[in-house]
Structure formats: C-alpha cells, structure tokens
Amino acid sequence: MRRISVTLSCICITCLLASKTPSELKFAEQGKAIARYEVWVPFDGPELSIPTGRLVIFFEDFESGMPLGWQVIDGNSDGCTWTVGTTDDLFLPPPNYGTAYAYYSDDDAGENAPSGTEYLISPSLDCIGLTDLFLSYSWAFTIFDPPIGASYVSFHDGSTWGSWDQLATYYVDSSGVDTFDLTTYLPADSVQVQFTYEDPTGGWGWAFGIDNVLLEVPQDHDVGVASIEIPWYIPTDTSFHPQANVKNYGLNIETFDVTCEISPGAYISTETVSNIDPGNVTLVTFPDSFAFESGLFTVTVYTQLVGDENPLNDTLIKEITASDWLIYDDGFAYGGAYWFDAGNGWGVQFPVTEDWWVDSIACYFDSTWPSPGDTTATFRIYDGAATPTNVRWESISTTIQRGVWNYIGVDTSGTWFTSGDNVFFFYFQVQPGPACPALSFDWAIDYPQYDWYCTSGTFSNGNMWGGDWLMRIHFTTPAGINEWVSLTPDEFLFKAPVITSSRVSLAFTLPQATEVELSVYDAAGRKCATLIKDYLGAGDYSRTYMLDLADGVYFYNLKTESGIDVTKKFIIVQ
CATH class of the missing domain: 2.60.40.1930 (Macroglobulin (MG2) domain)
Structure with missing residues (x-):
C-alpha cells in the first residue's frame, strides 16, 4: 500500500491515509482477514484443503514457492510475471491462502507496462479412466479498468490438445472459491489448467491471485456443512432458531440428520435433510431456539450420513459473541489514517433504537505507523437529530495504547439517549501528524452513511478512507430483550x-x-x-x-x- 496526501479543497481538509496511487513511502497495514472464528468456511467461500477419503488428482497451495512443472509466460515481455508470495495490490487475499499464493501484480509492472496477457499454466495431469472430475480454486481480484482475470482448461484426447476453454472471468473487487464440474470433457488422457491476467490497453492495473488449485473425483457418498448462518456478533439476550447450510458433495441423492450444538448452554438440536440432490445446498433451520445471553458461544454443526466417505467436511465450528457493543467494523485493522493538523477528527454515528445509556467506548490505533507517533487522543460523544450537536461526554488528551483495543469507561450522568436520537462518537487528534497515532479502519466500507469527519470545528458526513473505523460504543438499557431477525431460508x-x-x-x-x-x-x-x-x-x-x-x-x-x-x-x- 502507499501513502498519499489527500486534500479536499472545498473545506480545506488534509489528512494522511491508505491509498492506491503512486508514492514512495510505504503505508503500514495490519492484515486483511475477512472472517472471524470460522474454522471451515470464511466469509466468502468454502475452505479448500486436501480431503482424505477422496481421489485427489492434483492439489497445489503454493506454500513452497512456484512449483516445478508450472509454466509462467511473460506475455508482454516486460519482465513482470506471475509469482508466489503475498501482495498489497489485492484488496482481499484468496480465501484460506495460508502464507502464500500465486499472483500477478500489474501495479508492480508500473504505469508504463505494455498491453498483453500474463499466463500461469499447470502441469499436464493424467486423467485416463476417470468418469467424473471437479476443479476448485480460491481467487482474488482487484479491479482497475479494463484488465480482467480468467481461468481456462484444456484436455488432451490421446493425440492432440484441445483449445483452451474459458471457465470464468473476474472483473470485480472481490475474492471467493469457485468449483467447476469438468465431467463433460471426459474421457480424456490429460488436463491442464490456465490462469491469465489480460490487459488490452497497458498501463497501471491492480492484481489477480490464485491458490488451492484442486482437481478431484467426488465420492459416491459425501455430505458436509457448508456454512453456519449466524453473524459472528449479535446483541445480548437474542433468541432465534440457529441455521446452517449443508451440501451434498457426493454423486447420490442423500437423506441424513444434521445436529447443532451450542456451548455454554447445553443446546442440542437435530433436523433431518431429505432427498438432497448431488451438488445441491440446503439451508437447515433447527427446530429448537437458543437464547444468546451474553459472552462467547461456540456453535458446532455436524452431519450424520451413514457411509459418508469423507468425514473431514462433516463438522463446522463457529464462535459467536453476544454483547451490547455497537459495531460496524469487522474486527480486523487493515490500515490507518491521520491528519496533518491537530484538532481534526473522525467519528461514527449510531442511531438509537431504544432508550439506553452509553457507558463505554472502544477505539483501535495502528501499532507502529506513523513514526514517531504519539499516545494521546481526545474522545467526545455528541447527540443530534441529523448532525453532531451537543457534547454529552468528553475525555481530553487521554493516554492510549497503539496496536490494541482501548476500552474507556464513560460517565453515564450525561449519556442517556432516547429512541430516535443519535450517538456520535468522535476521535480528535491532539498533535499534528506524524507525531500522532493513526486511527485504524477495516478493509471495506459497510456503513458509509454513518461516517463523519470534523475539520476546523465543522462536521461533515462522508467517507474517503476506504473502510469502517475501528470505533465502538457500549450501551446499557432498562430491562428488555432485543430481537434479532434471522435470515429467511x-x-x-x-x-x-x-x-x-x-x-x-x-x-x-x-x-x-x-x-x-x-x-x-x-x-x-x-x-x-x-x-x-x-x-x-x-x-x-x-x-x-x-x-x-x-x-x-x-x-x-x-x-x-x-x-x-x-x-x-x-x-x-x-
């Protein structure tokens, strides 16, 4: 990532933050994890690992560098090619990438890079005698018009190679796991997989990443848990019927039981899935409800198919936090930002849905950037119908720690809010940059309409930094129960x-x-x-x-x- 000075001339704002534009100074970041606690399934796709009990034709996770037998072709002859490692030029990494993945970075090639296609091609893999064949891989792409990422397969019939058939194209800031049924290409002697970064105009683009390339033959009988459909964070005293997605990974229609266990709480509930077709996913709603009162809960969901030939995907575990913290961020510090001028600030708006007191705040600052940095911050809580209006509480020049969550108690004598009001929680920079801490944000903006900034005493609504601030408030209410609306099947x-x-x-x-x-x-x-x-x-x-x-x-x-x-x-x- 890079650092850039951003100036909004209309209101004379100048701050320092993460950006994807040319500069020499590297911008510190904390990492890009996108799902918390999920053991088997991350936010955007199923985990790929070598599943024992299946016929694995080929698996590559690039953990030991570029493997022997893979072809890397420099399509525009500029010296920048597919490589193995990690890159800041992907806003998201391929899911479950471990410590490395294969990627091509057009940003590394520079703004004068010529047009062309960059190729990553697998070895030729034997598939003689196979009657079923599936391909899976995890991917990530960061878009900058007009380059695309793409995947292809080619099969050898015993005498000649066929053409490269395109499986998918990628033209979106995202990541995921894709699975393809290649059975219609069989019978064949050999197969190859190809990944490309295709840039028809040249110049500066971003990156395409690939990992966990898996060719396998599905088992006759194989079902498993694909995901647990419960958010990682929910309000306290929330009751609902847990839900999970199960999938038939095998080749036969199956009927089986699925069980959900939650601890603490001694919760056990079982539902029967009937006649699920091969390849299908079914959302299971368990018949018994559960009350997430407060604290950390472990949810375990597992399938029970007699004769299941791949038990490794039968069980999924997810940890759920029930708390009265109000949170927009995903819990992971992706980058940070600071102002050049002291006295400016950033804030987050929390609409009040029921009468409550704000009794605590939490805030996270980057551990090392900028240098020399500082460990002081000013915090304020405002009310207001549409904009921050009256100061309800403040803590001036408070000592904070960098690289950890700062939890600060609030004097509740002034922080009683009624339904329909708004809580505006602001951090103000005490010292001019870079002798200050950098406020951390996560990788993507979920709630831009609730982001605010303040310059020279003027409050403005907006988001120009690329993620949700790691800023939270905690509330306490009169007796009552919050209801969480679960997903519809x-x-x-x-x-x-x-x-x-x-x-x-x-x-x-x-x-x-x-x-x-x-x-x-x-x-x-x-x-x-x-x-x-x-x-x-x-x-x-x-x-x-x-x-x-x-x-x-x-x-x-x-x-x-x-x-x-x-x-x-x-x-x-x-």
Missing part, C-alpha cells in the same frame, strides 16, 4: 441474505455452462446494478459485493440462457 439454485447491509455475499449453482446475468432492481423495477454479465461454466459460485444503494426494498434477478430465472426480494438496512 433460500431455495434452489440461488442463495442470498434477505436482510443485508451494503456488503452482501451471494452463492449460486449452474448445472451447465451458460450465459449469466445477475442484476439488482429497485421496487419500481428500475435496474440499479449489473453484478455479473458473462459466460460461466457449470459449477458452484460465491461472490461478495459492495452495493452502493440507499435503504429500501430491492430484488436480485439471476437469469441464464439455459433457462434459470430466479428473483429474490431483499432489504438493505444500513
């Missing part, structure tokens, strides 16, 4: 949350290769966004998108040339 080929914020994860299955268009419409039928418009191969897909849309009712529409036409209603609540 999704059906058939397309899975999406019914209630979401601006960041949304979607999953869908294509039984066959086809032209695909995935769009978003508002309640009046106007198209708001086209998320996918491409030819995709048969397989399972997972995607994460940022939807820059106002609160309201919307509809997804997944339509394919092969005849799929699925529309699902959803609500954006920021």
